[in-house]
Amino acid sequence: MTETQAIFANDVEDGDSGVEPGDASSVSNIEVGSLVEIRRSSIYAHGVVLGHSYMNGRMWHLSLISTGEVIQHVESDVYIEVPRIADRDLALRAGTSATPMDRTETNARVEILKYLREAEREINKAFMVIGRKNAALYPHVRAKHPDEWGSVSLSEAAKLVCDYRPESWPTLFATHKYIMGRPIEFVPHMQSQRLALTYDVRPENHVVKLQRVVDMVRQRSPELEAFIEKARGLILTAREKASESWDEPPSRVVVKDVTFSTDDRTILDVLHLALRRTRSTCIDPFSGVVTSIIKRIGLHAHKMVDDVCLRQFLIEMGEMAPWEDIVTQRKELNLDLTPDEESQRTRDEHALVQRSLSLLRPSRAKGKQPLGLEDFYDRDPVEHLRHDFGSLPVYVIDDVSAEELDDGLSVEPVLNEPGSAWIHVHIADPTVILPPTHIISEAARRMGSSAYFIHRTWPMLPPSLTHDRLSLGSHSRKGEPEPVLTFSFKINAEGSMVDYDVKAGLIRNVKRVDYDSVDRLLGNGGVQFGYPFGAPQTPEISHVPVLESKDVENMRLMDDLTRKFRQRNRQTLNPFVFSAPSGTLVATAKPIRGAPTTPAWNASYYRGFPNLTYQVYSQKTMERGSRLLVADCMKTASRVASRWFAAKGVPMLRRSARPPIALEDNRDIERLLARMDEDGFVDHTELLQTKLHIPPVEYILKPGMHWSMGIPEGEGYVRVTSPLRRYNDLVAHWQIKDVLLRPKASTRPFTPGWLTTYATEVLEYEKLWKHSDRSHRMQWTLMYIKRFLDHPNPPSDRVDPLQSLSAYITESGRKRDLLTNVFQCHIPSLGLPATIITPRTTDIPVGQYVNVRVKDIQVGLKALFMVELCGGA
Numbered sequence: 001m002t003e004t005q006a007i008f009a010n011d012v013e014d015g016d017s018g019v020e021p022g023d024a025s026s027v028s029n030i031e032v033g034s035l036v037e038i039r040r041s042s043i044y045a046h047g048v049v050l051g052h053s054y055m056n057g058r059m060w061h062l063s064l065i066s067t068g069e070v071i072q073h074v075e076s077d078v079y080i081e082v083p084r085i086a087d088r089d090l091a092l093r094a095g096t097s098a099t100p101m102d103r104t105e106t107n108a109r110v111e112i113l114k115y116l117r118e119a120e121r122e123i124n125k126a127f128m129v130i131g132r133k134n135a136a137l138y139p140h141v142r143a144k145h146p147d148e149w150g151s152v153s154l155s156e157a158a159k160l161v162c163d164y165r166p167e168s169w170p171t172l173f174a175t176h177k178y179i180m181g182r183p184i185e186f187v188p189h190m191q192s193q194r195l196a197l198t199y200d201v202r203p204e205n206h207v208v209k210l211q212r213v214v215d216m217v218r219q220r221s222p223e224l225e226a227f228i229e230k231a232r233g234l235i236l237t238a239r240e241k242a243s244e245s246w247d248e249p250p251s252r253v254v255v256k257d258v259t260f261s262t263d264d265r266t267i268l269d270v271l272h273l274a275l276r277r278t279r280s281t282c283i284d285p286f287s288g289v290v291t292s293i294i295k296r297i298g299l300h301a302h303k304m305v306d307d308v309c310l311r312q313f314l315i316e317m318g319e320m321a322p323w324e325d326i327v328t329q330r331k332e333l334n335l336d337l338t339p340d341e342e343s344q345r346t347r348d349e350h351a352l353v354q355r356s357l358s359l360l361r362p363s364r365a366k367g368k369q370p371l372g373l374e375d376f377y378d379r380d381p382v383e384h385l386r387h388d389f390g391s392l393p394v395y396v397i398d399d400v401s402a403e404e405l406d407d408g409l410s411v412e413p414v415l416n417e418p419g420s421a422w423i424h425v426h427i428a429d430p431t432v433i434l435p436p437t438h439i440i441s442e443a444a445r446r447m448g449s450s451a452y453f454i455h456r457t458w459p460m461l462p463p464s465l466t467h468d469r470l471s472l473g474s475h476s477r478k479g480e481p482e483p484v485l486t487f488s489f490k491i492n493a494e495g496s497m498v499d500y501d502v503k504a505g506l507i508r509n510v511k512r513v514d515y516d517s518v519d520r521l522l523g524n525g526g527v528q529f530g531y532p533f534g535a536p537q538t539p540e541i542s543h544v545p546v547l548e549s550k551d552v553e554n555m556r557l558m559d560d561l562t563r564k565f566r567q568r569n570r571q572t573l574n575p576f577v578f579s580a581p582s583g584t585l586v587a588t589a590k591p592i593r594g595a596p597t598t599p600a601w602n603a604s605y606y607r608g609f610p611n612l613t614y615q616v617y618s619q620k621t622m623e624r625g626s627r628l629l630v631a632d633c634m635k636t637a638s639r640v641a642s643r644w645f646a647a648k649g650v651p652m653l654r655r656s657a658r659p660p661i662a663l664e665d666n667r668d669i670e671r672l673l674a675r676m677d678e679d680g681f682v683d684h685t686e687l688l689q690t691k692l693h694i695p696p697v698e699y700i701l702k703p704g705m706h707w708s709m710g711i712p713e714g715e716g717y718v719r720v721t722s723p724l725r726r727y728n729d730l731v732a733h734w735q736i737k738d739v740l741l742r743p744k745a746s747t748r749p750f751t752p753g754w755l756t757t758y759a760t761e762v763l764e765y766e767k768l769w770k771h772s773d774r775s776h777r778m779q780w781t782l783m784y785i786k787r788f789l790d791h792p793n794p795p796s797d798r799v800d801p802l803q804s805l806s807a808y809i810t811e812s813g814r815k816r817d818l819l820t821n822v823f824q825c826h827i828p829s830l831g832l833p834a835t836i837i838t839p840r841t842t843d844i845p846v847g848q849y850v851n852v853r854v855k856d857i858q859v860g861l862k863a864l865f866m867v868e869l870c871g872g873a
Helices: 003-010 088-093 103-133 154-161 169-180 204-219 222-244 262-274 287-297 307-316 344-358 362-367 439-447 463-470 515-522 549-570 625-648 667-674 684-688 727-741 752-790
Strands: 035-040 043-055 058-065 070-074 078-082 150-153 186-188 198-201 251-259 393-398 407-413 421-428 482-491 497-507 509-514 582-587 602-607 612-617 654-656 698-700 805-809 820-827 832-839 849-859 863-869
Touching: 035 058, 035 070, 035 103, 035 169, 043 070, 043 088, 043 103, 058 103, 078 169, 088 103, 103 169, 150 154, 154 169, 154 198, 169 186, 204 222, 204 262, 204 287, 222 251, 222 262, 222 287, 222 307, 222 602, 262 287, 262 307, 287 307, 307 849, 344 439, 344 463, 393 515, 393 549, 393 625, 407 549, 407 625, 421 497, 421 549, 421 625, 439 727, 482 549, 482 625, 497 625, 497 727, 509 515, 515 549, 515 625, 549 625, 582 752, 612 752, 625 727, 667 684, 684 805, 698 752, 727 752, 752 832, 752 849, 752 863, 805 832, 820 849, 832 849
Parallel strands: 393 509, 832 863
Antiparallel strands: 035 043, 035 078, 043 058, 058 070, 150 198, 186 198, 251 602, 393 407, 407 421, 421 482, 482 497, 582 612, 654 698, 805 820, 805 849, 820 832, 849 863
C-alpha cells in the first residue's frame, strides 16, 4: 500500500466514522465513470471512480488517480464531480484491485488515464485563466457585517473570477481549486460539499484578527510576550484551584485584579476561532499561530499542539468551562448558545408569540383575508369536526423530566366483541393555532427538530407557546378541553388490526404518569439501566396521580392488546433487531452553563464539576414495560396515518427501510433469524460476523416497507406522533387537517413535488443531528471517565469499573503505521466504541471478545477512546 493509499484508507472524517447500518451515508450516489476531486489533509488528487465496496458498515469508493494508483476513499472525501467523464463499461472493465488482474483491466486503465490527464490539462488551463484575471473574490462575497459569516456558491464564484466559459466544468474545478487555496477566507461545507457546492465565507473580523496575531508571532511583539507571561500565571492558578475543588459543584470565579488588554483579547479570540471543527481534508490556517503561542508558554506537555491541547489551554485560561460542550458550538447546528434568560433570540421569540396572540381577530376570519407571517389561526379550523371523547381517561406516560408532552393513550373495549378494543393515540395539536405560513413554522423547518443534549435542550417551537398552549396538559390546567389529533386502531382478540380511524378530537380527562410508576402498577419489571460508576443518589420523583382500579385495568388491557398485536405482526416479516449498548450521562439539573458567550475582559477560573450519572442502555433494555407499550402505540399510529393517507389518495412522505441484503452468503440471514430471541433481538457480535448490507432509511411517497418495524409493502409508516418536536410531523398534521376540511379537493397544501424535495432535506437534517448527538455523547462520557481517572484524591471505597473491561471487535484491523495496526471495538459495560492499537502481527477476528485496559483518552473537537490489550480473549 502506498502512502497516498494509506492516508485515504485509514483516516475517516468525523461525519463518516462509526456509520451505523441503515445510515444514509452507507449508500453511494457517485456514478462509476465520474471524474472526482478527492482530498485528505494536504493531499488532493483527481480520479475516475471505478467501483464501490461495502466494508464494516461503510460504503467505500475506489478511484483511479493520475499516478495510476487505485485509491479507496469515503464519499465525504469527494469535493466535486463530473458524472460520466469515462464510459461506465470502460470503468467497470478496469477492475478495482490495487494492480490490474489481466490485460483487459490494464488496457481499460490506460484508456481512463488518457481521459484523466486530458481533464487535468483542461483544469490547469482554466486555472491559468483565473490567475491572469487576478480577481479578488473575498471582498465581493464576504458578509456586510464584519462579524457575520457569508456564503458563496461555486457557480457564483466562477462568474466572479473567470470571464471565459465560467459555467464549464474545467472552470468550476479550477474555481474550486482557487477557493480551497485560500483557507483563511473560505471554508468548505462541513457535511456534504459535493452536493452543496457552496462555501462558507469567513467574517472580515476573523480574517483581520488572525492576520494581526500572525504578525505578532512573526515579529515576537512585546504584546505577545506580555500575553505569554500573563497566561503562565493564570494557568498555574487554574490548575491549583481545579485540584482543590474537584468534588465541588460547578462555579466560575472572576479574578478582578487581572484584566485582558485589547491585544490579549485579540489573541484569545483567535485561539477560540481555532477550536472550530474543520474537515480533516482542509488546510488549517490557525495551526501555526496556535502551536507557536502554546509552545512558547511552555506549560503543556502534549507531544503535539492539537485541538486536545488547545481545549485544555482555553479551560486553564478561564475561557472555557472544564465541562464546556464543543459539539453544540458547531456552526452548522445554528444553536443559540446564550442562556435563555440572556438570549435576545429567546426574547424575540417570546415577543413574536405575544404579538401573534394579540393579533387574533375573529373579524378577519369572516372576511377570509390571507394570513400574514405573524398571524395565527383566528379560530380552530376544524372546531366543527372535532370528536369529543368526554370523560374517557387519557394517560400521558413519559419520563419524569419530559419537557414536551405530545401524546396520550386511551382504550375503549368493544361491546359484544370479547377481547376486542379500540386504542386511541391522542397527539398534541399545534396546528390548532399554528399555520404553515407563520414565521415560527418557517423557523421550525430550518431547525428540523428539537435538539436534546446532556447539558441543555433547544426546543423546535418557542417554549412560551408550547408550555402555555400546545403541550398536553396545558389546557387541562386551565380547566379547558385539549385539542388533539387522534389516531385510532381496533385490535381483535387474535391481535389483528381490523379497523382504524383518524379524527380531530377533544380530550377532557388527562392523567399524567411516568414510566416507572406504570411499570410498578403493572408489575412488569420495566427498564433496568446500567450504572457502571454507581446508581444516582437522588432518584427522580415520580408523577403518580390518583389512579383508580379502572385505570390499572385500562393500562393492563392496552399492554395485553399491544403485546398480541406485536406477536401477530412478527408473523408477517419476522425482522431481527440489533443494537449495541450505549453510554450517556444524565444531569441532575439542566441547563448546565458553560463560559460566558461574550468576551470577558477580566480573567477567571473554574471550580468543581456538574453532578452527572453515567448510564448504559440499549434498544433491547429500553423496549420493555411501559416504554414498549407507548412505543408500540406510537408506531401503530404512524401506520394508521399511512393507511389513512393511502385510502384518501393524498400524498405524504413515508419513512421506509428495505430488508438486509446478503453480500456473500444468503444463509447469513437465515442464521441470524435462527438466533433471534423471542423479542426478535440478535446479538450484535453475531451480526458483525455476517456480510450484510443494511439499506439506508428513505423517505418516499408510496406506502413502502419498513422492514425492521415489521411493516409490509403497501402499508407504510408516516411520522405523526411528535409535532411539537419534529417539523416532518407538523407537515403531516397540516395535510390531515386539509383533508378533513376539504375531503374532495384535487390539490393539497403539500404537493408530491414539494414533498419529494423536502425528503432530501429531512435526510440531511437527520444525518446532521444523528452524527452530532453521537459526537456529543462521546465527548461527555469520555470527559466523565477521564475526570474519574484523574481524580487527585479518589475515595477508597469508590466503584472502579475500569479495572476489568471486555470489548468485542467491530471492524477488521487496519494498518496504522509501520509497526502497529488499529482495531475498532465496542465496550458493552461502558456502552462506548474504542480503538485498540496492536503490533502489526496481531490478528483478531471481528466479533471476538478481548480483555482491554484504558490507554489514553483525548477530548478535543473529536473525542477518542484508546485502549490496549491486557491478555486473554
